[in-house]
Amino acid sequence: MAEELGLGFGEAARVEMLPLPEGCRPEARARLAARIKACLTVTCCLLSFLILTGLSTFLMVGQLQARGKDCKLRAIPEQKSEPSAQPVYTPSRAKPRAHLTILRQTSAPPLQNQFTALQWEHELGLAFTKNRMNYTNKFLVIPESGDYFIYSQISFRRTTSECGAISQRRRPNKPESITVVITKMTDSYPEPAHLITGTKSVCEISSSWFQPLYLGAMFSLEEGDRLMVNVSDISLVDYTKEDKTFFGAFLL
Secondary structure, eight states, X not given: OHHHHOOOHHHHHHHHTSOOOGGXXXXXXXXXXXXXXXHHXXXXXXXXXXHHHHHHHHHHHHHHHHHHHHHHHHHHHHHHTSOOSSOOOOTTSOOOEEEEEEOOOOOOOOOTTOOEEOOEEOSSTTOEEETTOEEETTEEEOOSOEEEEEEEEEEEEEOOSOHHHHHHHHSTTSOOEEEEEEEEEETTEEEEEEEEEEEEXXXXXXXXXXXXXXXXXXXXXXXXXXXXXEESOGGXXXXXXXXXXXXXXXXX
């Protein structure tokens, strides 16, 4: 019966392993190409996934490293902001300074080519000397070497219309003028040094006139230097109010 109906199991297997007929080869080739294409597609997808995964990992590592650097940079100023062991200037380190106001002067006729030194109040009213600054015998004495700002305002007044009378006695054929000089005296140099000079012409045809003359500048001074203010005509100095005529200096 088996012999009539068909082949045995072994023979059937041998039949399946036989070459395909000529008409079946194109279909087999198509199926093989489809399988190869599918394998290539899967392989490409896997490779793309691996590449994307690698790039993502690289970017994440770079961001973490950048954040680590930022944290280190931020930590450095915090360390610098800690209190320093160096001494810090405080208001307790007071600097020498003085403000002098005018005293009533002894009237005297002006001397030719000579200026008269003014006398000052250093304790009463608005006047003061602080932190070792000293006033003695018309001189303001510097107690500490350094850069000082020196200033002075001298107010002059006259209540007469004879504008040229004094000029002609003192300087013929020249208009009357007032001059203020801040002078420095030092032991290392015998002659006085003129630090600041100011001059104004005051010859006016009127019953009275009033002229303030302000001077101010910074100078480098040495310990022991002595400052004074000289004027061309002491009789014209206005000493009626302490806010009109004054003299001072302070360490910068």
